[in-house]
Amino acid sequence: MKSFFRTVLANIVAILLIGGVFTLFFMLMMVVSAAAGDKKTQVKKNTVLTLDMKTNIIDSPTEDQESIFEFNNPMSSVLVYDAVNAIKKAKDDPKIKGISIETDFISAGMTQLDAIREALQDFRKSGKFVMAYGNTVSQPAYYLGSVADQYYLNPSGGIELKGLGTEVMYMKSFAEKYGIGLEIIRHGKYKAAVEPYIRDDMSEENREQLSTLLNDIWSGTSAKIAASRKISPTQLAMVTDSLYGVIPELTVKHGLADKLLQKSQYDDLLKSKLKLKEKEDLNRMSLAKYVRSFKDDEKSDKGQIAVLYASGAIYNGEGAKDIYAQNFVKEIKKIAEDKDVKAVVLRVNSPGGSANASDEILFELQQLKKKKPLVVSFGDYAASGGYYIAMAADRIYSEENTITGSIGVFGMIPYAKDLANRNGIYAHGVATNANSNNFSLINGVSPGTVRMMTRSVEGTYKRFVHFVTQNRKKSFAQIDEVGGGRVWSGTRAKQIGLVDELGSLEDALAFAAKKANVKEYSVTAFPKKRSQLEQFFEGLNQDEISAKFLKSKMGKENYQLFEQFTNPKLQSGIIMGMPYTIKLQ
Secondary structure, three states: OOOHHHHHHHHHHHHHHHHHHHHHHHHHHHHHHHHHHHOOOOOOOOOOEEOOEEEEEOOOOOOOOOOOOOOOOOEEEEEHHHHHHHHHHHHHOOOOOEEEOOOOEEEEOOOHHHHHHHHHHHHOOOOOOOEEEEEOHHHHHHHHOOOOEEEEEEEEEEOOOOOOOOOOOHHHHHHHHHHOEEEEEEEOOHHHHHHHHHHHOOOOOOOOOOHHHHHHHHHHHHHHHHHOOOOOOHHHHOOOOOOOOHOOOHHHHHHOOEEOOOHHHHHHHHHHHHHHOOOOOEEEHHHHHHHHHHHHHHHEEEEEEEEEEEOOOOOOOOOOOOHHHHHHHHHHHHHHHHOEEEEOOOEEEEEEEEEEHHHHHHHHHHHHHHOOOEEEEEEEEEEOOOHHHHHHEEEEOOOOOOEEOOEEEEEEEOOOOHHHHHHHOOOOOOOOOOOOOOOEEEEOOOOOHHHHHHOOOOOHHHHHHHHHHHHHHHOHHHHHHOOOOOOOEHHHHHHOOOOOOOOOOHHHHHHHHHHHHOOEEEEEEOOOOOHHHHHHHHOOOOOHHHHHHHHHOOHHHHHHHHHHHOOOOHHHOEEEOOOOOOOOO
């Protein structure tokens, strides 16, 4: 018996010791990680600001994902607002002599690339150099790098210049083959979010809107590349169609690159620009480190303009990533009660989601607008529910390449009657009323439920259009004509009156300050970036682990389709959702 108690006691002591050691180790990692993140970098003389493959451009603080276990993570996330601000500061910083773009791939959206590219063009006016170097260069990276004074390519490299294309996966036959049924109600002939489930090919309406959208975006993008490289649009189109960027010699011959150089030769070229001696070191500083070098100095007692980031899909309930109505409403109310905040810019980068959650958010934004000026800035996406929540704005700014509109709604309920019956599974029930068993995974949706969902979809669409007519000061017929679920580029949205101005986040901030009669202001982001500890415990959630695994295997776009089947937070009946994501690739 004594031996038994000694064994139990020893085990308890061992567990406590292990727990204590783990806790101390965990706290030590947090302290070290926090200290590393807060370390301020000093800028040396003759520094070259460098945009490299370690730079991850993000739109919102909620997208900044760090692990406490990644002490030497090479990737650094930089807000697009901070990136643009850094390039502006570098223009007048005597220690920064030029900018070098050294990236084959870049993690950034279309509107983010536009904003940084425009800042680089402005930087060149200072007389300081902007140079670029690449190996095997992706199309987005080349679009950014083409703004440079000179573009250099590795002799065995290449440039992926091919234009824009998109592909939609259709699965009607797949669903029928495996006995998966779908009850779908939608409003709008262009509401293509459900098309992959009810067709095996692309509808003419969807083909029309996608073709118009891609051509709008590519015409502006290719024109900027051609202008920067000083070649004609016709020549660039020929080079793009012929895929000449793949062959290094042809990139020089047709003006995509200036010269073929090895990386060490390019470094020597930078040294000569700085008039450095052969043995002197080349001082490079990443964009992320440069932001940290001045970020804390910007804090002041000036009036604040809040940037409220609405980034990701829109869901009901609580959650940290994306836009969860309960959390987002708390942020809105926090801003409304903050006396230091004089105006608000809502930065939308969302393809939409739950209609109910979108409506809840819109209402709270309308209450906020009664207290403070509210200006909206669109990022890559401001479609469907993402466009809906913008209807509280005093003024809406869109980027040229923003994908917006998609004024339409749909409802979708999956069931597996045929699949179950084929495998000998049947379901029978009893009910007190006509639609008590309104939905069954086996038997599907009752006729009465379909009728009421149809009425609900139509009612939600009318409510959607109503708020748009109020904000855009147009008739129901005018909005309905450009609605119907159709997506538009920011350029077209301005032409048809869905937005007020084409402009950046900085333009929206300037207008918000003017409307609030604030001459000098600092910018405060909401919601705040989550701490590494919060991200760590969130990552232990079983649903989060499963989601990350599936997303890595299926790809982001396919996972979004999968979520429409399975995510309970999207099964609120009615969806205001964007049908696909489109990348510059």
